[in-house]
Amino acid sequence: MIRVGVIGAGYIGMVHLDQLARLGVKIVKVVDNNPELAKRAAAKYGIEHWSTKADDIVNDPSIDVVHNCTPNKFHFDINKRSMENGKQVLSEKPLAMTAEEAEELWNVSVKHNTVTGVDFCYRYYPVVQEAAARIARGELGDVRMVFGTWFQDWLSMETDYSWRLERAENGMSNVTADLGSHWFDLVQFLTGRKVTDVMGDLATLIPIRKKPKKQVLAFEHLEAADSVDVECSLEEYSAVHFRLDGTVPGSFTTCQLCNGRKSEPLFEIYGKECSYAWNHKDPTRLWIGHRFKPNEELIENASIMHPEAAKFAVLPAGHPLGYYDAVMHLFKDFYDAIEAGEGADQGSRRPTFFTGYEEMKILAAIIESNDKRRWESVK
Ligand SMILES: NC(=O)c1ccc[n+]([C@@H]2O[C@H](COP(=O)([O-])OP(=O)(O)OC[C@H]3O[C@@H](n4cnc5c(N)ncnc54)[C@H](O)[C@@H]3O)[C@@H](O)[C@H]2O)c1
Structure with missing residues (x-):
């Protein structure tokens, strides 16, 4: 079973957790800077581990997929190091703070053949x-x-x-x-x-x-x-x-x-x-x-x-x-791509880091x- 870590448990982090629960993947850890929010999310979704440090997910070798639901300024670093550590990454939008950062994220995803997704759910x-x-x-x-x-x-x-x-x-x-x-x-x-x-x-x-x-x-x-x-x-x-x-x-x-x-x-x-x-x-x-x-x-x-x-x-x-279903279907496309062993795919119908870079x-x-x-x- 694919093992998932979610970083950021504010508004959209809770939406991710909800839809991941519907998909049936195993959420093993949730992180939020604010311990109350991390604890709340872990309790609501029956997640065994919570913490306040993104690195507890980024550096955890047992985690296959990272969902990055933090504010924009944390997207680049978390996305990049997660890919370098061999994880597949679904990031919130916008992908980064600048076009240069986004280009680098796309290049890193190609180098590591990472399956990537950006939550352009509409x-x-x-x-x-x-x-x-x-x-x-x-x-x-x-x-x-x-x-x-x-x-x-x-x-x-x-x-x-x-x-x-x-x-x-x-x-x-x-x-x-x-x-x-x-x-x-x-x-x-x-x-x-x-x-x-x-x-x-x-x-x-x-x-x-x-x-x-x-x-x-x-x-x-x-x-x-x-x-x-x-x-x-x-x-x-x-x-x-x-x-x-x-x-x-x-x-x-x-x-x-x-x-x-x-x-x-x-x-x-x-x-x-x-x-x-x-x-x-x-x-x-x-x-x-x-x-x-x-x-x-x-x-x-x-x-x-x-x-x-x-x-x-x-x-x-x-x-x-509705909205929850749109997000769930985007996630489903992303997890189907992982199961199919797709890698970094520029030509995909689903939004990837290349799409995020274009935006x-x-x-x-x-x-x-x-x-x-x-x-x-x-x-
Ligand atoms: N796809 C969509 O439809 C959609 C909708 C809303 C937000 N977003 C995106 O989601 C991201 C988060 O937005 P939000 O609305 O959930 O904001 P929010 O302020 O409601 O939640 C952000 C959460 O991240 C936590 N956080 C901050 N820095 C952190 C860090 N370094 N490590 C771990 N946790 C950290 C905060 O404590 C907070 O709980 C943004 O990039 C935003 O653009 C996307």
């Missing part, structure tokens, strides 16, 4: 897979224009705090790295095209925030918490104009101060033959737009989907899948474009 909604399958078969026709947004409200007050907002904690970007990496992954996966040129406009809307003295996990709101004022100079707003393969135009806007919007990644892809639109708010439905016949709505349903998408629509039609290059170009107030190429 790909794994069945109708998103179906849209990708239809586009690959030419059913949309040539892609003419791409549009999207992702609005949230969990950082809309000055009393909302996350390590994501502090430059010292999170480097060059907050929301462009956090949500933009997911969204650009979706667009590249769906269209099979690459983002080649970008023009970014980023804004920090609440530059000073009240940081609670007690640890606050992602999406937590601590009302009237004892706090200190801290500078949060990273952006909560980002708008990006871009081109796919140097030609197809697109735009994406994201912001975390949009009261009432919880977490709504949305894409619209307009092709020569028809249009596809999807919104995470209603994730089982794909809107299909036509000019000379009534528009359609495809609800996830294995019996009317292409096989590579149908395999993810595992419940009878009318029984909706970091897009992010670096957006940041440079914003700094210089002009279009930049993705290098």
Whole structure:
């Protein structure tokens, strides 16, 4: 049985543990800097060992697979040393803090023939897979224009705090790295095209925030918490104009101060033959737009989907899948690749460290474009 260690037991770490439990792999150790969180996770999932040091997993020869659920600035070191120690690695996104780090991680994975994964989970909604399958078969026709947004409200007050907002904690970007990496992954996966040129406009809307003295996990709101004022100079707003393969135009806007919007990644892809639109708010439905016949709505349903998408629509039609299922299916692809002895595979349909590296290059170009107030190429 594959033996797994999970590092980071905050918001997403608990999601990983939950889905790993569904998959039936053996979770042998969980680590979090905060002993209370490590203990809580171990108790909830019946894990024998917990600790507060990532190295207790990275250097444990009995562990085959590492799930890295720590904040972004710890991704590079933990991912790299885990691969050098012969482990397969599933990392949270964004893969690293810079494109250079991400490139090195990709190179190390090739050197050690590591099976890698990055948790770009939104790909794994069945109708998103179906849209990708239809586009690959030419059913949309040539892609003419791409549009999207992702609005949230969990950082809309000055009393909302996350390590994501502090430059010292999170480097060059907050929301462009956090949500933009997911969204650009979706667009590249769906269209099979690459983002080649970008023009970014980023804004920090609440530059000073009240940081609670007690640890606050992602999406937590601590009302009237004892706090200190801290500078949060990273952006909560980002708008990006871009081109796919140097030609197809697109735009994406994201912001975390949009009261009432919880977490709504949305894409619209307009092709020569028809249009596809999807919104995470209603994730089982794909809107299909036509000019000379009534528009359609495809609800996830294995019996009317292409096989590579149908395999993810595992419940009878009318029984909706959700976020947990998307994450579980990404993990399943990753563990299937390990069992098949795949190694570092650049051509995979699942997101690997190569995908993570591509996303970091897009992010670096957006940041440079914003700094210089002009279009930049993705290098
Ligand atoms: N794929 C997704 O949909 C998704 C969603 C949310 C977060 N994420 C990613 O997951 C990562 C973690 O985000 P989160 O929302 O869970 O944050 P969080 O703040 O809720 O949790 C992070 C946890 O890591 C622990 N930690 C910090 N440094 C550590 C270290 N060196 N070793 C061990 N534990 C450490 C903290 O104590 C905390 O419990 C980020 O990279 C984020 O971008 C991905």
